[in-house]
Amino acid sequence: MGLERVGELLARLGHPQRDYPVFHVAGTNGKGSTVATLDALLRGAGLRVGRYTSPHLVDFSERVVVDGVPMSHDAITAWLTQWEPVLVELGATFFEATTAMALSHFAAERVDVVVIEVGLGGRLDATNVVKPLAAAVTQIGFDHMEYLGETLEAIAGEKAGIYKPGAVAVVGDTSSDIRDLLRRQAEGAGARPVLVTGRDWEVADVVVDAMGTSFSLRVDGQTRRLTTPLIGHFQAHNAAVAMAMLRGAGGRWAEIEAQSAALLPGVRLAGRFHRSPPWLFDVAHNADGAATVVANLLAVGLPHPITAVVCVLRDKDWRGIIEAVARGAERIVVTLAPTSPPNRSWDLREVEVWAREQGLPVERIDDFTSALAHARSEAATVLVTGSFHTVGDAMERLQVHPLAR
Template sequence: MERGLSDYERTLAALFARTGTTSKFGLERTAALLSLLDSPHNRIETIHVAGTNGKGSVVATIYALLRAKGLRVGRYTSPHLVDFSERIVVDDVQIAADQVLAFLSRWESDTERLGATFFEITTALAFDHFATAGVDIAIIETGLGGRLDSTNVVTPLVAGVTSISIDHSEYLGDTIQEIAAEKAGIFKRGVPAVIGPMSAEAGEVMVRIAGDVAASSIVQAVDRYTPLGVTVSTSGTDFDVVYDGTATRVRSGLTGVEQATNSCIALAMLRAAGPAYQTSVSEAAVTLPAVRLRGRFERVGNLIFDVAHNPASMQALARTLESVDPPRPLVAVLGVLKDKDWRAMIKILAGVADHIILTAPSSAPLNRSWDVREAV
């Protein structure tokens, strides 16, 4: 057992070494690797989710709603918080270490020959695992952007973009319109395109690209399912969902004003996916209170953990803190990567926290490690 863990750790270390400086954009390597695996992504049904913020919460909500229907459901998300296996889940069971080790060892020479990156290899592993596990459907979260993201090899039942704001500018562009165009790249011919609430500039790009690729329908999520009367507490988020003229009061187990919107995006995507996946609002009201997602205003004793990593998500965190009003003094511990807009994030935090402690995450790649001395 000890030797197995050591082999696993060494193999993962080699995989992680393929991040950062080895990042390359394009679908060619992912497609080539999947072809060697007999195209597992074409043997499963998928739902594809992109967006600057909110996509993790939407994926978690869709996952819970489909599990409640008795389906066998896979979930592919990134990054992980503690262990690599969190990224690939089937029916609440994370991929096992021996399964990861067997895959990486079996395909090592081919991934080397192809020059495949960390995320390309991980994406292929996820699709292979889902196909082998016989999932009824898998919810796939993009890693970065959309158009050239490794996950964009799927032809899903529905594709959705949750939100657009400035992030990853060095890869996706410096303007809202450029970033929107990259994320709208997951829209495909004959596939419903679901769009979350966003600025007019971003929305116009979304609708244009969805039309250009001949999406089967273009759905504005909160026009179909409208969240109203949102209240936030430490136990979750309560709100009305207005659908077809009828308002139903529901609660999400996720805390934050934006979680009402995220729940409505999830419902809109499932309706667009087809009758086998649609969930009524009354059915959702039973399931949503149990939705959980680590690192999204996650409370552990008197601590709150949140993965806010750009100004837009930090602003959402600040609004939630104001709504929940935790005991004072409120001390914020902030660790970011150097390529994030940490100045704006600190300014937002300063408006709600009594004290701020800055730290450089030890897990950061060397080329993205933040020198906190720049901020003091």
Template sequence: MTYQETIGYLYDRLPVFQNIGARAFKPGLTTTRELCKALGDPQDKYPTIHVAGTNGKGSTSHMLAAILQKSGYKVGLYTSPHLKDFRERIRVNGAFVPEDFIVKFVDDQKSNIDRLSPSFFEVTVAMAFSYFGEAKVDVAVIEVGMGGRLDSTNVITPELSVITNISFDHMQFLGDTLGKIAGEKAGIIKDNVPVVVSEDQNNEIRDVMVAAAKKANASLIFASRVYEVVYQGVREGKMLIDIKDKVSGSRVAEGLATDLTGAYQLKNIAGVWAAKEVLISKGWKISEDALADALQSVSAITGLKGRWQQLRTQPDVYCDTAHNTAGLTLTLAQFASVSKGVKRFVVGFVGDKDISTMLSLFPQDAAYYFCQPSNMRALKAKELQSMASEHGLLGKAYENVNEALEAAINDSLPADAIYVGGSTFVVADIKSL
């Protein structure tokens, strides 16, 4: 098969969560373990870092990969879903997995795919582990797909576990309380493996994390208790920050710059900083210069896209992959401060989310351009338009995000600002991304 035929086979033969949702969800590790066993368990042949969380796990994974790469290590990075190209999911030192590897892997594993009937995600996880082994990486950063305890990635025993935060998302799979969701995320905590939790959010979540770490005899750090990331403004497109040690009151870093300018990154960076300290304590060599170089060029080093990314100016256009109540709360608050002109929103959602709650976060004194992602789970733009009107959000419906964005730009004066988002898949459809 050609590469395109191979990708077509994967999408046609295997259940894909991003397309069909719950019907593709296969909780449990048995199939992934069988796939990995057939490959010689490559995931056990190099150190790994496991990253879970409701929001921020992608950014955190990319930052850690960038820091380790700038420190001289050969770094594998597995993330999902992809925005533009399937190969985004599997990278080594920022470079996509080669097409010929994917073709050969799928051809070699067809008998196992037929025998085990894995999900699309299970195959991609096994593919990533195999490629990282073949590439002889020094370390691989592995982002959880959903939850943690029953996620396919949870067949690894990492050097370090990181959990960014807990909020409501995928409740039909992970539970309807923060405590239940935290329990699923805490499922990545392994015996005697240190864990960093980026945010100390509340007693309910804290108790779950403490109990899980105690049961596993794993050291636990709540990064937000130890470090405060202090915002110092934006200069030349980079966010300037200081890192304050809350225990001593001293600043352990001053004048750091990062190309990830979303305000929510302040919380993620606290977790990354704590994770970096744990890695250093375990013998990993990470210099101050490598850290500074990595943070200011995360997107260039790892190819991260769609996290509070500015696409143009006059009018300013920002996109963000925030796709749940907690994530949108933060990005919409930041968007409210970016311009004195008219605020315009190009928004679309997938249909199996809590759309009504998310719509309640958007301001009524703004212009709306409703669209739908090119995804089988998409909420139709006309239906979204109707739902939004019940929240006082008025605008026209468009077939896709690019038509909606073009209309918003055409309607704008230079001082206006446009937000594009609501779903990862809406951002993925932007031609100029």
């Protein structure tokens, strides 16, 4: 990990990341929702918006999108063909190459603004070559600890590395200790202004139902009632973070934020509480995320019985995920997602033995297609979760397009 290779690569490309303003988002949970919200608000205001996210669900081109349209396969092939010698010379990693390609594509497409999701961490992530108008860190949780550290404080410190001198810094974590740590990191980096949840804005009266999440947002003594189509208590906080980024950037960006009530209905996010009845897809790959999915599932009142199809990478907290899912599903089918990297696939025998010891309603079906079919045969709602691989493989087999509106 480091910025030297991607920095040199972008220099060879003519520094395309300098051609447009950037909003940059990091965090363990919530960064995808915040990026999707920013994208919708900016596009709703008539701007041409580039969006860079990772990983993809079904097709690699989902990562690089302009105004809702993925980068074409022909354009991807042409770029890689042209720049392969430089990528090889520099020893660029997959993510470094993808990041450089995305930033180059956005410049070629003459976008008005770009919204970027951090891949992993923040400080040493390849996306951290940008100099953003505003950078935000959303909720911090335990993930990628082998790279980011064993404590929430260490993880937060890595993610705070995206705060830059003179740029707006938004602190979105709702835990007081982590929030204060992020604030100090932002101030130490010379960011300005530094906007903090609970201090510079307040979210209250959150109501979650099948149509979305409504909430009250109090800023500067004034309260607005807003609704996002994204479902879940924390979606109110994620929307508020996106709005704070625009508000902090000032000028035309703040003018867009003032239109949020009219623009928020345009928010879409693939693979997060993504409903295609009887299927429910969510890429939750840590225990906090899984607990949120279950809370949302119960709040919306989806029909029972509910069966969950679960596949988790073995270096994740699969025990915590299964325990969380068991609080909302009558049955759990554990399986193997075909695109899961072989060196990270979980041991289903170990999962089966552990679940039996815990008295959890877990059934093992190794074949992924058979697992989906079996779950569907006995459930009114089927939750597919555990990783991007699990959700993406299921969407592909069930012909559910991630970017379809």
